[in-house]
């Protein structure tokens with residue numbers, strides 16, 4: 140297989156060299172052509188290079204006698220016989236789903252472990268042994284391979300798991316594309332990693348459909364996105380937009396902190412009505428007639444005429460900005476009529492009427508009046524005016540209490556907070572584009588259409604030259620893939636931006652599939668926005684209600700989905716915890732029972748033999764105790780990664796107290812061996828060792844404080860230490876107390 144990989148790489152490399160050295164005819168076109176082939180071959184070369192590590196990881200021996208190998212890509216020999224089968228193909232599925240109880244025609248499943256290009260181990264699951272006992276039948280798939288990957292040191296980046304996907308996970312990865320799939324599972328059950336493999340699987344299986352519309356993956360914060368950002372590229376997928384909710388309104392970076400109370404209020408669905416009401420209050424009907432002098436004419440606009448013009452504009456178009464030109468035209472007509480009457484209708488022809496109307500439409504006093512009666516609004520202007528004006532807010536949101544309104548009021552110049560994003564998006568929907576944006580877009584569309592026309596001819600030439608004139612050596616079985624690459628490149632020529640870039644910069648982009656991680660954290664307004672990005676409702680939502688930290692977050696999947704995807708959603712559950720060892724999970728399970736006695740913690744897949752250290756430390760000794768714990772933990776995990784998780788409200792204090800560990804809210808914090816994180820930042824991440832400082836404040840500082848402590852407790856793969864004033868939940872436990880100091 141590696142020989143074959145070398146040959147293919149060599150071919151791609153020599154094609155690349157040839158294209159780069161080739162004389163061009165000197166025209167712009169020939170340079171662009173050379174560039175496109177360079178991209179093509181370097182893309183193929185880097186794809187072939189990216190699968191070097193662990194190229195093949197499995198073998199299936201069928202009862203019927205066939206045998207095939209499973210790997211990260213598909214490979215064929217010169218006679219088109221398969222040498223290696225891609226893990227995403229239907230044929231490969233049995234590798235993940237066959238069990239002793241249900242062998243699916245598989246006699247033996249072999250896990251192959253490589254170091255470099257050398258096989259260093261094989262584990263066989265014999266699946267047709269009648270003699271296996273019931274207990275043995277439910278063994279994990281590839282136990283040795285799985286355990287060796289679970290106990291390896293963490294790197295600050297998540298790894299792909301193609302070699303050891305478990306059957307309950309595989310069912311989710313390969314679930315069908317339509318509808319909403321909710322994956323509920325406790326901490327460490329692989330929700331994130333499964334969701335990412337599902338993205339790779341869907342893009343491979345539905346390339347036609349998803350290649351054009353793209354996949355959006357929404358994560359809880361930028362540190363988390365950094366943690367997962369290499370999984371999809373390592374699976375060969377790049378056309379995926381990774382974003383946090385804060386980044387979903389193009390041009391706005393919404394990272395300003397805000398109170399949990401403000402986020403809760405602004406995340407409530409009632410905000411949609413508040414915004415609609417606020418917008419309607421910008422359309423003014425005066426109580427008295429307005430007098431206006433244009434040239435020598437005294438004109439009068441009566442409230443009834445203004446109200447009528449408003450109503451008729453709004454019946455035709457609902458969006459505020461899009462309806463405005465109709466209102467403007469009605470008012471101009473009313474004023475024009477008055478002038479015509481004054482002059483005497485018999486003296487005025489159709490052309491004169493048009494001239495009068497045009498003059499009126501350019502008159503400063505008329506323009507100023509129209510702006511007063513019906514101003515054009517941008518989403519940014521609306522939101523900043525609404526939340527900085529107590530009067531406007533009181534008028535638009537009478538259902539809020541005085542305290543609630545005070546909680547969301549802020550200066551007009553305040554930076555955007557994450558909960559503003561869904562409000563901006565809602566406002567954009569209600570307002571429609573302003574006339575300036577529409578004109579700009581029309582201009583741009585005309586320019587693009589001309590450029591596309593010019594390039595189309597060229598692109599056809601490139602394909603013809605490449606494929607029919609045999610300028611490239613290409614195997615018949617490579618043709619489809621090659622066409623894809625050409626097509627991709629052609630699209631690039633027509634539009635210099637990648638699909639991911641275009642999708643990320645377009646608020647109205649409709650994605651083929653949307654994956655939401657830590658889905659329990661999103662507010663009702665966030666969901667409203669996300670559903671607009673995916674009208675087909677092809678979505679995968681992964682989350683754990685017990686880990687909900689946000690007061691605006693989800694409390695029940697059915698409440699959410701019966702509204703947006705009635706009868707089109709289903710749930711799947713993950714029950715095995717691959718991250719947290721049993722000893723640590725016992726502490727977490729106690730917290731979970733306190734949150735809700737009906738919830739069941741996931742079962743840990745392994746024990747480490749090391750009990751967590753839970754130590755009551757007086758406040759004035761905490762810094763010293765932390766320094767000592769950092770030293771002990773680091774010794775225990777060799778070169779692994781350690782996180783110190785602290786209450787959000789005391790983050791800066793701890794950063795000053797232990798300055799020599801990395802402390803920043805920037806994703807680069809993951810590069811450090813020892814990182815200081817607050818609870819929200821630690822969501823979804825994992826470390827070899829975790830030290831939690833001041834758990835009592837973590838519990839007390841938010842209405843979902845116990846869930847936050849549960850999240851923090853379940854981040855470690857090997858070592859957990861908890862120091863500080865201990866809340867009751869850490870005392871009243873039924874786990875082994877012998878290791879507790």
Ligand SMILES: Nc1ncnc2c1ncn2[C@@H]1O[C@H](COP(=O)(O)OP(=O)(O)OP(=O)(O)O)[C@@H](O)[C@H]1O
Nearest residue numbers: 300303304305326327328329330331332717718823
């Ligand atoms: N089949 C598997 N093979 C190897 N490793 C696995 C497998 N499933 C999960 N893991 C590992 O278990 C760890 C936890 O997975 P992941 O972060 O996806 O869990 P999660 O359910 O999203 O957790 P949380 O809700 O706590 O954030 C990761 O290191 C992941 O790589």
